[in-house]
Amino acid sequence: MDQPYYSVSSGARRLTLFTxxxxxxxxxxAGRLIPWFTALGVLAGLAGLAIGLLVAPTDFxxxxxxxxxxxxxxxxxxxxxxxxAMAGWAAVGLAWRTGVSSIMASALAPTGALFTFLALWTGAxxxxxxxxxxxxxDARLTSxxxxxxLYLGYMGLHASIADPRRADRAAAVLALVGAVNVPIIxxxxxxxxxxxxxxxxxxxxxxxxxxEMLAAMLLMVAAFWCYGIAVALRRARCIVLELHGSAxxxxxxxx
Amino acid sequence: MxxxxxxxxxxxxxxxxxxxxxxxxxLAFFLVTTTLFPLAIGPxxxxxxxxxxxIVWVAALLASLLGLQxxxxxxxxxxxxxxxxxxxQPLEILVLAKILAHWLTSGLPLLLLAPLVxxxxxxxxxxxxxxxxxxxxxxxxxxxxxSIGAALALGARGGSVxxxxxxxxxxIPLLIxxxxxxxxxxxxxxxxxxxxxxxxxxxxxxAATPWATVAALRIAHE
Amino acid sequence: xxLSCHQLTCRRGRSTLFSGVSFVLQPGxxxxxQGRNGSGKTTLxxxxxxxxxxxxxxxxxxxxxxxxxxxxYHAHLLHIGHADGLKQDLLAWENLxxxxxxGSQSSREDAERALAELGLxxxxxxxxxxxxxxxxxxxxxxxxxxxxxxxLWILDxxxxxxxxxxxxxxxxxxxxxxxRGGMLVxxxxxxxxxxxxxxxxxxxxx
Numbered sequence: 119m120d121q122p123y124y125s126v127s128s129g130a131r132r133l134t135l136f137t138x139x140x141x142x143x144x145x146x147x148a149g150r151l152i153p154w155f156t157a158l159g160v161l162a163g164l165a166g167l168a169i170g171l172l173v174a175p176t177d178f179x180x181x182x183x184x185x186x187x188x189x190x191x192x193x194x195x196x197x198x199x200x201x202x203a204m205a206g207w208a209a210v211g212l213a214w215r216t217g218v219s220s221i222m223a224s225a226l227a228p229t230g231a232l233f234t235f236l237a238l239w240t241g242a243x244x245x246x247x248x249x250x251x252x253x254x255x256d257a258r259l260t261s262x263x264x265x266x267x268l269y270l271g272y273m274g275l276h277a278s279i280a281d282p283r284r285a286d287r288a289a290a291v292l293a294l295v296g297a298v299n300v301p302i303i304x305x306x307x308x309x310x311x312x313x314x315x316x317x318x319x320x321x322x323x324x325x326x327x328x329x330e331m332l333a334a335m336l337l338m339v340a341a342f343w344c345y346g347i348a349v350a351l352r353r354a355r356c357i358v359l360e361l362h363g364s365a366x367x368x369x370x371x372x373x
Numbered sequence: 374m375x376x377x378x379x380x381x382x383x384x385x386x387x388x389x390x391x392x393x394x395x396x397x398x399x400l401a402f403f404l405v406t407t408t409l410f411p412l413a414i415g416p417x418x419x420x421x422x423x424x425x426x427x428i429v430w431v432a433a434l435l436a437s438l439l440g441l442q443x444x445x446x447x448x449x450x451x452x453x454x455x456x457x458x459x460x461x462q463p464l465e466i467l468v469l470a471k472i473l474a475h476w477l478t479s480g481l482p483l484l485l486l487a488p489l490v491x492x493x494x495x496x497x498x499x500x501x502x503x504x505x506x507x508x509x510x511x512x513x514x515x516x517x518x519x520s521i522g523a524a525l526a527l528g529a530r531g532g533s534v535x536x537x538x539x540x541x542x543x544x545i546p547l548l549i550x551x552x553x554x555x556x557x558x559x560x561x562x563x564x565x566x567x568x569x570x571x572x573x574x575x576x577x578x579x580a581a582t583p584w585a586t587v588a589a590l591r592i593a594h595e
Numbered sequence: 596x597x598l599s600c601h602q603l604t605c606r607r608g609r610s611t612l613f614s615g616v617s618f619v620l621q622p623g624x625x626x627x628x629q630g631r632n633g634s635g636k637t638t639l640x641x642x643x644x645x646x647x648x649x650x651x652x653x654x655x656x657x658x659x660x661x662x663x664x665x666x667x668y669h670a671h672l673l674h675i676g677h678a679d680g681l682k683q684d685l686l687a688w689e690n691l692x693x694x695x696x697x698g699s700q701s702s703r704e705d706a707e708r709a710l711a712e713l714g715l716x717x718x719x720x721x722x723x724x725x726x727x728x729x730x731x732x733x734x735x736x737x738x739x740x741x742x743x744x745x746x747l748w749i750l751d752x753x754x755x756x757x758x759x760x761x762x763x764x765x766x767x768x769x770x771x772x773x774x775r776g777g778m779l780v781x782x783x784x785x786x787x788x789x790x791x792x793x794x795x796x797x798x799x800x801x
Contacts, residue, residue: 215648264542264545265542267538267541267542268542270538271538271539271540271541271542274531274535274538274539275525275526275535275539278526278529278531278535279528279529279530280530281607281608282608283595284528284592284593284595287592287595288525288529288589288592288593291521291525291585291588291589291592292521292525292539294585295521295543295585296542296543298581299542299543299546302546302574303542303543303545303546305546306545306546306549306550307545307549309549309553310549310553313556313557361609363609364609376700377700380693380700383693384682384685384693387685387693388682388684388685391684391685392684447682451678451679451680451681451682451683452676452677452679452680452681453680453681453682455646455676455678455680456674456680458646459644459645459646459669459672459674460669461666461667461669461670462666594646594647595646595647595648
């Protein structure tokens, strides 16, 4: 590995808040972090799935079908967490005009969309045996669907603007607007679900947590989290390559 | 500053008057859409009366989305939007002035068309009243939130479809509140809480959206 | 004090348009920005207006950064860019009086007088979409005659599409503006006939 990792104009090796706002430092840091997060993610995932699928007891109400929650719930949590992270990076990028922050936001978006999609699919797989239908207009599932549209809107806007820096900044504004609206949307969907006459439709509650189930759930959350970070960092590195491909420090590396 | 805002409203209204079709087409779209549903689902009057609030609101939403192009796209193309960004007056005020002019030519006429739709769907006077109040509070929110989408999509490919994709999730609370207000009025459970929440949504949008729209406009001109 | 910019650098995509641009413009001075097509002249002018944000460097008006004192800066700035900023469906005089162009407020009489001075007495009553390219340019340039308070003029190709007589007339207006103590930054491929103008060559440095 080559040179000073932290570069401030005076050449001192000093860490500041903005050290990793430089594409070069970010590129190096991300490269170092990705293998660790990948390894952690795989380990936690294997452990979580092992416990969840093999060790945790069968629920007396829902049988073995409930085990899909070990993927559904972490995916749903991650989909919301990633949106918050995306909006956070978007805010940083807009406030301090750091391009790398906006790049991080747009790198997170496809991962978040994937988690949302996964949550919806596994929600359907859970719904069929427990409620008898592939889709129910449950408040949580409906909110997940709307969150998917928010992600798609972000990615669509980003893809439609030719200049990459302007695309990052415009999409950042959209991410923030979306983040502010998410509580409002969730509240109104929840209200909508309880308003209309008829039985209150819920997907079904997770069975009361035996310790093995809790352990599996938390391991899966950790696994998805590490996976999400690893993938987003990898994607961000690719975007940095695209944008700064002709920079001297990259050319030296590739040689 | 207010004089400038008033002038801007006057200018936009004058332009809408000179190009009447720009403003009238979305309204025609609204009427055509509300006619499509009875044709699609059958003339059963009880069914129609129960789905009317939802359909009217969805049609109003779609018509509003189509009409959003007028807000900034023309000014962007001929350079007058750039001049607006160079005005000494606060851009937020000027943007609100444009949104006001836009609402006067897109949202307000919808209020005038609402009775026609009530006739189509057999809504009684009370339902029409609640629908009307909901539209009165909700159509400005459509224009306000819409301005964010219109500003973000300036200089992007994708046009109206992109704006629709961006704005649909943001419009959902409005949709839910507006149509459930009418349903609640019919049920006897009272539409007051719905309408009050709509009012809150309007107040919040008035306060918050100009900042986002201004940010999006400046980014579009970088 | 006037306009000053320091180490202005702009990138577009992966390439650098210009870097290290610095100058100070005092009242009464004119700056002629020259360069080949694509050398970043328009981007530089837009950066000076505060529309495009530079990647590095800053622009100052009367000692203060323009991004911090936007409304004050804009009150003294007149910018006429490539797009004329005219609404097609408004009459020529309406564009100047009601157009709201960068927050200006003029009366109908003033607008018509300014248009007459530029040879558009009859055209003042016509909608802009019926005017020729050169006539539209003249309507846009009429703003120069209407805003005495705006001391800094930033003009992008003001002489394009103008015939020789009008170009000479506009040159005279620019000269008079500088003599009155105004400041001027312009790009043009034609000779603006401003003997005292300083020159800034883009694309020569790297």
